[in-house]
Amino acid sequence: MPTLLVLGATSDIGTAIARLFAERKFAIQLASRDTLKLLPLQADLSIRYNIHCSIHHFDAIDFASHKPFYDALSSKPDVTVCVFGYMNENEKVADDQDETLKTIHTNYTGAVSILNIVAKDYASQKKGSIVGISSVAGERGRQSNYIYGSAKAGFTAYLSGLRNKLHEKGVHVVTVLPGFVYTKMTEHLNLPKLLTAQPNDVAKSIYNAVQKKKNIIYVKWFWRWIMCVIRLIPEPIFKKMKL
């Protein structure tokens, strides 16, 4: 039975991913900084899908714990999905150094720290899939969320380099650019219904990308074109826009 590791399993998207892979008969390793929150999901997945589901403590910004965390996994996952993330209002983040560092360390440094360890193991095994949930916010800095966006931009570049490096080792790396998704992270925002996906849509796209070895996925196809247009706006015009 193949195994999936979900880093940030309490997230709405992470839960949907775990559920879908369990339905497709993967054993599931749920990792989160609050393991108690994972108990109901563990019970549900084990009973509903008759699969092995384990719980592991993982904190993205406790960098020193990452190697012992991975080494302690009794079986190494075939697929690792890096889902954790943190987003607060840009103005609050910009005004508070702790918030700035939390945003950068959760979305970038923490992800790089743990995925370097997973990547090394997969390269030595010459197999495995790494899925990183980045964001379209990383495709061009906008005044409304450039600190979160810049951390995701770094993560997108990291995943691109990792894919390039690991391709010859037979290791697959997927970059996920979900666009808007209805989750706890965005519940305070008034998202446009047409442009917004459900966590389950993200999970389906990821499962499909792992099976078909896709490289970069946008969950709703039109986000590729929206971001293409946004990237093409000349800077003298872009800097005057309230985005």
Ligand SMILES: NC(=O)c1ccc[n+]([C@@H]2O[C@H](COP(=O)([O-])OP(=O)(O)OC[C@H]3O[C@@H](n4cnc5c(N)ncnc54)[C@H](OP(=O)(O)O)[C@@H]3O)[C@@H](O)[C@H]2O)c1
């Ligand atoms: N929702 C969107 O529109 C959208 C769009 C593009 C990309 N994304 C990305 O999708 C991913 C999932 O987000 P979501 O929308 O599902 O939001 P969410 O439900 O708020 O999930 C965020 C997750 O990150 C975890 N987390 C935060 N800091 C952590 C840390 N230090 N260590 C371990 N876990 C930590 C949280 O764990 P706790 O339960 O312990 O707080 C929570 O599980 C994120 O990377 C986000 O940036 C979301």
